[in-house]
Amino acid sequence: MWKKTAIAAMAAFLLTACSSDNEAADNNDNMADNNTEQTDQNQDKSDEGTEAQFHHPLTGAxxxxxxxxxxxxxxxxxxxxxxxxxxxxxxxxxxxxxxxxxxxxxxxxxxxxxxxxxxxxxxxxxxxxxxxxxxxxxxxxxxxxxxxxxxxxxxxxxxxxxxxxxxxxxxxxxxxxxxxxxxxxxxxxxxxxxxVGAEMDTPPEPLKFIQSAEAEGEEAASVKLSYYENPSYSPVYEYDQAEGKYTRVSDGEVLEDYDTGNPVLLDNIFIVEAPHAVVDDAGRRDIDLTSGGNAYLLQKGKLLKIKWENQDGRIVPAGDAGLLPGKTWINIIPDNPGLEEFITVQ
CATH class of the missing domain: 3.50.90.10 (YerB-like)
Incomplete structure (x- = not known):
């Protein structure tokens, strides 16, 4: 009789101990889950706070x-x-x-x-x-x-x-x-x-940049720009899907830096029409950089037909269009014959 009672007591003790261990494990698991969740929340807050405090004025970077x-x-x-x-x-x-x-x-x-x-x-x-x-x-x-x-x-x-x-x-x-x-x-x-006594520690006023996951316009994976059909001055802008940027090709060669071999990668290509006039026998020109006019904006493999304007001496997209953060090339072409004649989109 004593043996049966002792065995029953021992079984109850072990059952209680196991139950306590399981409960403690569950509590520890819950605490770990809570800690993980809190860490994730803190990480999310950290990610939200990674916005740079300062930006370069001409790239928005x-x-x-x-x-x-x-x-x-x-x-x-x-x-x-x-x-x-x-x-x-x-x-x-x-x-x-x-x-x-x-x-x-x-x-x-x-x-x-x-x-x-x-x-x-x-x-x-x-x-x-x-x-x-x-x-x-x-x-x-x-x-x-x-x-x-x-x-x-x-x-x-x-x-x-x-x-x-x-x-x-x-x-x-x-x-x-x-x-x-x-x-x-x-x-x-x-x-x-x-x-010459020039101060070099005053940055320019910042350009206006837009944040957009998708560019608008027609597909423009390859755009050829011809200055009066001169093959040496007829660059082709090619969209690099992997980089999400454009490269520039002249005479069949991708534009790369002579010293480093790094390609020139572009986020915005802005092609604008402006009145040109030859003013002397040497072929020198006057170019109207203030009146505004028609323009093409290339971004992320798309071409958007917009207008340009001069803001405080700068040629910028007019209206709601804007530059994406990054590097920008601006081609100024004669308005006669203009964009439709100078530009080929592929």
Missing amino acids: GSDEESQQRAVAVVVNNHPKARPQSGLDHADIVYEVLAEGNVTRFIALFQSEQPETVGPVRSARDYFIELAEGYDSFFVAHGYSPEAKDLLTSGSVDNINGMEYDGSLFKRADFRKAPHNSYISFENIEKGAEK
Whole structure:
């Protein structure tokens, strides 16, 4: 009898102990679940708080620090003998504009990034200076038209020019021939700014950027832009689905940086019509950069037909359209014959 009672008591004890252990395990599991849930909630809050405190003014990209860098505008050679160029992959904004004849040049604006070297550097036109002034840029060129020289020597814009600093601030590369071999380092740009007493610690006013998961418009995986059917100046913008950005192809070659081999990747391509007029026997032009007009905006493989306008010296999308955060190229083409004739969409 005693044995049966002892066995029954022992069984009850073990059952109670197991029940307590299971309850404790359940409680521990619940606590772990709660801790995991709290961790997830904290992580969600952390993710929500990852929005950058500062943004670069000309790209809209996030930054850990407030930008104190003045924009620098450099006239970059686009002759076939000047390709591939140096530094264009670091530019926040690049304008492509006609000079004399059917030759285009770039005005590359640097603010969020400074490449080690930029070039080949080429001569200025008055409307190049006008574009640079819209961002209060420090202006860098090698040479000038008569109209541009008047502006530069009058002090209308802080600048240095290779006509004065050839061989000192501007260096001649031995792998190319003049006039396609003038280069300048960002270190020497800063030295030049100091020489002429230009302040370099005031960033430009920020552009307006939109946040959009999807771009609007017609499919535009490949867009060819022809400046008067000149094959050397008929770039093709190709959409890279994997990158979500456009590359640029000239004469069958993807535009890459000469020094690094990095491709130029673009988030916005803005093609605008503007009145052009040849004004002298040398073929120099006047370009109306203020009146606005028709434009195409390429983003994320889509082409949107919109208008452009000039806001405080800057060519920007009009109306509700806007730039996506990232790098932007702006092609300025003659309004005669205009977009319908110059652009081929594939």
